[in-house]
Amino acid sequence: MASNTVWHAHKVCRDSREILNDHKACLLWFTGLSGSGKSTVAGLxxxxxxxxxxxxYLLDGDNVRNGMNRDLGFTDSDRVENIRRIGEMSRLFVDAGIITLSAFISPFRSERRSVRELMPEGDFxxxxxxxxxxxxxxxxxxGLYQRARQGEIQNFTGIDSPYETPEQPEIHVINNGITPEEAANTVIDYLLTHGYI
Structure with a gap:
């Protein structure tokens, strides 16, 4: 851990970026099982x-694991580190004044909480x-569930690794029997009614 570093405040700050952008920055953290529709809804x-x-800017699980996090596997400890890195990167994007969308299974409440705690109140x-x-x-x-059921994939969330459902998410999209468009509109409505856009 770097103990001799100090966060440097620059003249161009988040507030000035948000004024230029004409909207607030925030982190939309999409969580759910594989196949739940996270990436589809986030993309829309x-x-x-x-x-x-x-x-x-949209950060997607597979894309990040093909680059910055390609050194990580799917053990519980690697999943924790994956989310930690994503949280830090998301914090920088939000500081840049960008509405950041992160679509990750992120199965553990403690890791989602740790990302929330990185952010100022209301940003997560x-x-x-x-x-x-x-x-x-x-x-x-x-085809991942089939492979997990056949024992070809270990530590697969929902099969042999747990998913801890959010207890009080800001937005709860029950993505069963609705269209992706309807699901996406739920998120847009939240941003509008809470003054982010």
Missing amino acids: VEEKLHEMGKRT IEVFVDSPLATCEQRDPK
């Missing part, structure tokens, strides 16, 4: 925000994309 939310002229918006395990298995867009 970003598209809608982009059409509205808002500055955004937990979006629980809630789909039943059976529905996620039916969707199984990458």
Whole structure:
């Protein structure tokens, strides 16, 4: 750990970036089982925000693991480190004045809480994309559940590794029997009614 470093405050600050952007920055943290629709909903939310002229960036689990976090596996400790790094990176994006969308299973409450605690009050918006395990298995867009059931993938969330559901998410999307568009509009409505955009 770096003990001889101090955070340097620059003249161009978050407030000035938000004024330039004409919207508040925040972190939309999409969590849910594999196949719940997190990435789909997050992608649609970003598209809608982009059409509205808002500055955004979407961090997706697979994309990050192909780059910055490619050295991590899927053990519990690696999952914790994965989320820690994403949290730190998200904090920088929010400081840059950007509406940041992070779509990760992030199965443990303690790790989601640690990311929340990195952020100033109101900056972390937990979006629980809630789909039943059976529905996620039916969707199984990458064939991962089938491989996990056959023992080909270890430590798979929902099968042999737990998912701890959010207790009080800011946004709870029950993504079962609704369209991705409806799910995305739930998030946009929250941002509008709470003055982020």
